[in-house]
Amino acid sequence: MDDYPDSYITHNYPLIVLSGLGERLGDKGQDATHRLPHGDGATIQSDLPLVTGERADAFLYDLMAASGNLKSDAGKVDSNRAGLTGFQLEAVGRKYTLPPRKAAPPPTSPTMSPHNSQSINHPTSRALHSPLSPLSPASPIYPDGIMTPLWLEKHQYNVPAVFVSVVTFSSDPSRDSLNDNQLKNEINNAKNVLSRSGHRTRYAIILMSEKTILEAPEIEERLAIIRRATGLDPKTCLFFLPPNTSRVELSAFSTSILSTLQPVCVEYYRDLTKHARRKKGRGAVPPPTAPPTKGTSQTLSAQGWSARYDFKGGIFAEFRQEMEAAGRNYTQALETLLGSDGIFESTHSWSGRWDEARLLADALALRIIRCFLWNSQTTSAVQFWIKYRDSVRSVLDRRGKGTATYGWQVWMARWANVMAETTKASRVQSLSAPRSRPGVDANVTQEVMVFAPAEKLFPVGERLPPWHLLAHPGYWLWLSARHTTNRRKLAEEIPEEDRTPPGQSPATKVANRSQTYDYYLCPEPHLEFSVDHGAKVREVLNESSNEFVARGQHRFASRLELDRAKEFMRVKKYPQALEVLQPVWQSMAWRAEGWWRLAFEVIWALYECAIASKNVILTVAASWELLCSVFPSKRSHTYDLARCVDTIQSGADGTQENPVVSLQGENVCSFVSVSFNFANAEGHVGEPALTQCIISSSAHKHSSPVTLSSITIQFEGSLEQMRINHHGLSASSSRGNSEESHVQHVTLTSEIQRNSAHILSGSADLTLLPEQIIILECPIVYREAANVRAVRATVSIDASVFGLNYSTPIVSGESSEDWYIESGNGVTKRHLPLDDPTAITIFPKPPKMEIAFPSISSQYYIGEAILMEIELINNEEEEANVEAKLVILDALGQELSCDLVLSSVAIKATEQASDGVVESEKVVQIGQMNPLQRQTFAVSFTAPTEPTSLSVQIASTYFLTSDPETPVSKNFSASLEVSNPLEADYQVSTHIHPEPWPDFFSLEKSIEQVSSDTSSLPPELDSGIARAWLISARVTSSASDDLVMNDVALYCTKTYNPALYTIMARKQSHSSRLVPAQQHTYEFELVVRTVDPEERHPATLDLGLDVIWRRAEPDNGVGIVADHEASSNSKTTKMPVTTSLLLSPFIITTPEPRVVCTASRFGDAPKDHPVILLSYTIENPTMHFLTFSMAMDASEDFAFSGSKSTNLNLVPLSRHTVQYQIMPVTMKEDGLQYTALRPDLKITDVYFGQALKVVPGEGVSMDKEGIFVDFSGSADA
C-alpha cells in the first residue's frame, strides 16, 4: 500500500488553518506546498504578534487533540470526541499563502490578466484554469491526464475550509480603541484576501482575552463594535476565550469551537461539490489555456472528464464524511474508467497515462472498499475486492501485458495487502482483535471472530462463497505473502538476457521487455531480479502471524512462523531462522496433539538451522527428537545421536567445556521412555523393596545404539535418589547381539554426596538399541518409614562433545504397570495388580519376636484353674533384650488376677502399679535371648464362675543389641472361651417314709426310742410327719472333653416355709467318666418333715447340685510332646473342680390323703412264674376320720390275691397298707415276654365321694393310662 501516493489513499478531513498560535505544520502539508506549482497565491499576512505562552500552547494542543490530528487512526469516528468527525488542523504563523486558484497564463501570452480574475469565461482573456487541470499547460496531466495526487494534496493540506486567526484581546483602557481598530483592519484585510483569492475559504477569529467581561465590562461593547465593523457572524466566526480557564474548560472550549466550525466546513465542501457537479453537468469541455500541439497529443475525453468530476465529488463527500455519497461517486468514476469506452480501452499500455489511470483506478477501488467497510458492509467489500480484481485482470489480459507477469503478482500481493490494511484501519467491530483493556475482565471478552458475518443486506441462509465473508487481516496478509512468493517464482524465471540493465542491452531487447513485463508500481526486470522478495514475504508473514496470535490462532501462527523461518533458510540466514523457529519449536501444539508430520517439519527445519549455525545445543535437542520413530525417517539422515554434532564440531578445539543440553519430557518428544515400578505396594524399613526400572527405546530401526551414561530416579517422600551408571562392560558379551532384552540385576550401594544428599548408586549396561528395552531390577533398602514415590527420571548421555540430560516425569499408566520376568525363552511381562506401582509405603521395621501359647486349650470351663504357658521365640537375627507385660481381661474389660509361674531362673517378675491405679501389670523380665532361643513362662488363674470370654494380652518390648535405642514391640493376645461344662435337671418320684407316723395313742417313750434310733432329730419335730421323695438328678456334659465325675451332692439352698429336710444320697456312683453329651443320673432321697402336724402350708425348696469333676486324662498318647504337654496340663486341669449347678425349685404340697402304690418281687416265686407284691399305702394326714372304699378290678393279664372289695377306716394322722399278690398270666409262647401289668385299684373317699389317685411309688411307673408295673424290669431285678 506504500506504493500508492499517500494523498490518493488517505482519508480526507476538513482542513482548518490556525493562524497565530505558532507553527506546527504537518510534514505532509509542507511537502505538498513545495510540490504544488508555484504561482502568485493569495497571502494573508498580519502584523499582530503571535499569541504565545503556556496558555496558547495548551490551547493549541487541545485543539489538535480534539481535531484528531494527534492521532493517526484516520478512518473511523472516535467515540471519545463527541460528534466530531475529525479535522486536518494546520497551525501557521501570521503569514499564510494559499495556492493559486488559477494557473498563471502561459508566458507567451501578452495579455495581462490579473490573477484575481473572477470570470472563467472572460471573452477577452485566455481561459485560465486551475494549475492542476489538464487544461493548463503547466499541469502535470496536461493535456489528457485525469487526475493527479497533487490535487488531493492541495485540498487536504493547502486550501483550508476555514481560516482561523487567534489574537490576543488585551484590555487596556488607554489603548483599547487603537487595538480594536487594528484588529478590525486585520480581520477585514484577511477577509478581503480570501475573497480575492477565489477560494471559498471561511474566516473565523478567536479572541483570547486577558480579562473577563466581569473585570472589564466594556469588552462586550468592544466586541459588538468589532462585529459590526467586520460583519462577522458572532455564532460561527467570532470566538471569545475568557482568561483564567482551567485545562478542562480550555479543552471543552476547543471542542465547542470545532463543533461550531464543523457545519461551516461541511458547507464549504458542499459548495465545492456543487461547483464540480455544475462543471460536469455543463457537458462540454472548456477550451484549454493553450491548445495542445496538433497531431501529437490528444485531449482528455469526455469520459475522462466525467470520471474526474465524479472523483472530485467523491473526495468532497469524503471531506464531509458522507461516505455513502462518496462511495457512489467513486463507483461511478471507476465504472467510467473501466467502462467499454473508458480510458483503458483508449490508452496504450505503454503510455504513462495508462499507469496513471491504473493508479487512479486502484485509489478509487481502495476508497470504495473503505466506504463499504465504513458502513460495515464487509461482504460487499470483499465482493467488490474480487470484482475489481477480475476487472483489472480482464483489462490487463485484453489491453495490457497480461497476468502471467511478475507485475501481476506484485499487484495481487498489494491488492490483498490493501484489503488487510483497510480492514485493520476500519476496525470492523466483529473482526477487531481482542485487546486486554484495563477494567474489563478477561473472561467476559467477546467471542473472537475470524471472519465477519454477512451484512444484513444478504438474507440469512443465502448461499455465499465462504471467502466473501470478510476474514481478518491475517488471512489477507497470508494471501499477499503467497502472491509475493509467486512473484519471486516468476522473477526467477526471467531469462538471462532480460537481467542486464537497459544500457548494456541491445535496444530491441529492451523494447521487447517493455512489451513483456508490466512495470506498474514495480521494478523493471533487471532490477526485479535482485529484489529481496524473501524479505517482503517474511515481513508480511510476520505481520500476518501477529494478527493470528492476537486472535489466539496459535497453530496457524506457528505455521506462518515456520514458513517465515523457511524463507530465512532459503537465503541461508540460519541464525535468524533459528530465532524464529525456536519459539515455534518450544510452543507448538502439534507435538502434544500428535500431528507428527507437522511437528517433524518444524524439528527438521530446526535441525538444519542448528547444524548450519553451529548451535550444538539445538542440534542435539533436535536430533534427540528426530530419533523418535513417530516422525518420518529421512533416508539420507544418519541417525546417530552421539555423532550428531560431529560435522559442526570438527573445527572446534577441545579446550572448551562441553555444552550440556537439558531437555524436559514435557516439552519434547523422546525416543527414550522410562517407567519405574515397585513390586509391592508396601514394604518395611530395612527390607529390600524390589523395583524395576524400564528404559525403552522407540528410536528408528536403523539408528545407532545410544549409550546412556546414567539414569537417575528421583523419589518423593524420601530424600533418596537412585542412580545407575553405565558400567562400560562389553555390551555384546552380556547381552549378546540378540534383540531380546533381559533383566539386569543391579546392586545398589549407598553414597553420601557432598551436599549430604543420600544417593543409591549402581551400575549396569545402559546401551540402548533401537526398539529395545533395558530392564533394571534393583532392590532398594529404605532406612526410614515413609510414603515413597518415584517422580522423575533423568537420563544422561555423555558424548564426546556434549552432554545431555533428559528429564521426564514418571507417570503411572496402564501399560507401564508391567513387571518383567525372565523366563526360559526370554522376558515375559505380567501386569502388576497395584493401584499405583510408582509408589510404595514403607512401614517401620516389623518385630520378629514370636509369641505363642503352646498349651492353649480350645475350651475352658467355669471355675477351672487354668495354667497357661507363654512362649517367646526370638526370630531376630541377633540377640535381644526382652521384657513382656501380661494382663488378662474378662469380657467387661475387668482385669483378672493371676499368678506368674516362672520356670527359668533368668526370668524375673516384677509387678508394676501404674500410677497407683488398681490395675497392675505383670512384667516379666526375660532378659537376653539369643537368636532362635525360646523362653517359656506360665500364668495361672482361676476361671470365673460364670461363662465368659477372657483375653490374655502379652506386650513384649525388646531392644536389639545392634540398636539399643530403638524399642521394638510385639503384641500378642489370645481369647479364651470359658463355658459351663455341665447341665443338670431332675425328676421326682414319691416314696413312703418308713418312719412310723406319730401316734396319738402311743406312749411318749416309744417315740423317743424311735427318734433316737433313726436320727438326731430335735424333740420338737417329733410330732411332725416325715415324707420322702426320690430325686433323680441327671447331669449332662456339654463339654468338649471327657470329664471324670468325682462326686455329686444335692443340697438345698433355701426353703421358703419352715420345714425340715434331709437329703440322703442313694445309689451313689463312684467317679465315673462322662463323655461329651452323655448323661448320668444320680438319685437322692429327700425327706421333709413338718414341724407341726397341723402345719398345712405348701413349702418350696431351692435345690442345687454340687458336682466335683476333673478333666479326664486322654486315652491315647499322641507322642512325646503331647505327653509332655498333657503332663504339664495335668498339674492344673486334673485337679478336681467343684461346679455348682442350680436346679429348679421343688415344691412341697399340702398334706392330703393319698394312695401310694409300690411293687416288689415276691421273692419265693419261681422264676418263670414271678409274683409281684403290690402294696397300696393309704395315708390320712388330715385331722379327720376318713372312710375309703377299695375295689380291685379284675384283669385278663394277671391273677391277684387280696380283697376284691373292702372298706377301710383311717383315724387322723394314720396310714394303712393293703397288699395284693399278682401273678401275670399273659405269657407269650415264643419268648417269655410279659407285658406291663396295669392293676387298677379304685379307692374312693366315702365321706367326700372323691376318688383318690394312686401315686406310683417304688417299682411302679406311671403314664397317661395310669400306673403300671414294668414286668420286664422286675424280672431283671
Place this chain on the structure above:
Amino acid sequence: MPSVACVGVIGKHNNPLHISLFPPEGRDELEFSFLLSSCLDIFEMRMPHKTADSDFGLLQAVDERLAMYGWLTNTGVKFVIVVDMFGRTAPEGSKMNAALGLRDADLKPAFRALQTAYIGLLRNPFYNPDEHSPRIANAQQRIGSTQITSRRFIQEVQRIGNAWTPGIASI
C-alpha cells in the same frame, strides 16, 4: 462447483485420527494437515461460546477456493470438511452456478453421514477409541500411528467425500 477437498477426523485431544484427500493424488497432504490443525484454533476459540449444537458451520476460508467447515460430536471428536469452491466442473445443464456460494446447512448431510460412519466404527468391538488418543499412547509408550485404520470407515469417508454436492439432501 464446490466439492470436498479433504475430510479430517480429529480426536478428543486434538489428535489427527484420519485425513482423506479428494482426489488423493492432487492434494498436498502436508498442506492440508496444516489447514486442519489450524481449524483447531477456531474450535477452541468458539467452544466457550458454543451452545449444544454440534455444527460449527464455517470455520475459516483461507482464500477463494478453500473453506473449512467443522462439526463437533458429543464425545469431543471433531470432523472438518475442507471444501474446494472450484473443486469440480459443474455438469452440463446443471442449475448450479460455479460462482454459487455455500451455506452452513449444505454441509450438514455430509457431517451427519460422517458421524454415522464414526458411530459405526465405535460399534466395532475391535476399535478402542482410547488406543487412538495420543496421551494414552504416549503414556503407554506405544509407538506408531494413532490413525484410524478401519478400511470400512475410510471407504465410507471416501464415499461421503465423493458424493457430497451443495444442496444434497442426504448421503
